[in-house]
Amino acid sequence: MVYVMFMFLFGLVLGLAAVASNPSPYFAALGLVAVAGMGCGVLVGHGGSFLSLVLFLIYLGGMLVVFAYSAALAAEPYPEGWGSWPVLGVMVAYLVGVCVAAGLFWGGWYEGAWVSADEFAEFSVFRGDVGGVALMYSAGGGVLVLGAWVLLLTLFVVLELTRGLGRGALRAV
């Protein structure tokens, strides 16, 4: 199990380096999918199955899909993946940096850092992540309303910024 978690984390860092190495948006979106997927795997392994499911559905299935379609609209004639030298060079540089950081911080706090969200595993219905969702709707009601208001504000902001099609400030390519 620890080995599976380690592989997920390894894939996460690899995906992060893949996104940060500045490829074309198509490939960066692929990197994001990998990162989110690995992160969900780590979450599941530590008891947050509901949170992981919601992340898959909403983030990957909703927002990333929209981003991928928008990236497809801004099509490049010569997209740069990880096969081209500028991108590969940056990715190798980031991975070397990760290895240096790993060498510096090796050992010490890692063993005790993974605390489960809850300890009852298969015996409890009230898991850590689902309990958090319940709290969000009860004690955190005010901030939830605030969050919903901010999302509505963001909608108006985006609509105002993209108003005007070809004559507006941000034009469709």
Add this chain to the structure above:
Amino acid sequence: MNPYILAILLFGLGLGTTITFASSHWLLAWMGLEMNTLAIIPLMAQHHHPRAVEATTKYFLTQAAAAATLLFASITNAWLTGQWEIQQITHPLPTTMITLALALKIGLAPLHAWLPEVLQGLDLTTGLILSTWQKLAPFALILQIQPSNSTTLIILGLASTLIGGWGGLNQTQLRKILAYSSIAHLGWMILILQFSPSITLLTLLTYLIMTSSTFLVFKLNKATIINTLATSWAKAPALTALTPLILLSLGGLPPLTGFMPKWLILQELTKQGLAPTATLAALSALLSLYFYLRLSYTMTLTISPNSLLGTTPWRLPSTQLTYPLAISTAMTLCLLPLTPAISALLIP
């Protein structure tokens, strides 16, 4: 802009600052700051020309980076100390990160490079909102944190006053001059923060009043460059006569209001045993004074060569409300005798 959208955006601006003012939890304070950033973005881009969009993009990127650093610092503090209280941050690492994040938010040197370019791309009204309202929420947080590193704050303060002075010397665009003036004033505010936060608040409030006056004067004259100011004597003679006093108040000369914060800051710095710092700050104010004097010179003290037609323009009634300008100008010029009352009001 559609009035309903404008109402929603202004409501978002107001709500964001209110939330940051009212919060004792870092997450809520961060939410208020992000709401402010979000709500002002369409206001900045409303004229839809490329320069405005460029200014909007630069503003968004810097403010988002600052807010992300702020969030990261508060989460680090939660990890290290287990609590989210704004006034209880004691660990030096999150404190320094938060100080730098808020410095980027308001435009303190050496994190100031975005401010002149962003302000240059905006119209004067939005620039006024950016220079005044958008400074309130970050300052509410700055005034509440317990600063850990004395050297960082003094370096931020002195660098800001010097860069604000030197940077503004070569400008002919009025919005960039006001941006560098903002940087210099923010430097004065940060300089005194660790010794007397109430003087910081006083400096902030007087700066807000003085810069509102200046922006409104420029807006009435529809002036964005110094040359336009040179012809304002024929269009609005009374205002042209008053504007040097407003500018000298910004420069910090007695007996105008702008002298109040500088006097109190220099006094407090000297009492704390930092006389060389105080001297350096006072000398850097001379740099800013030079470009305020240059504006007064071209606007009022001289009449530049112009054609005969420039001497008798139509003085049509302005559609701009002059009531706010009147109030802020009166406050910019006449508040110095109230120094004891104001400092007593602001000491908690």
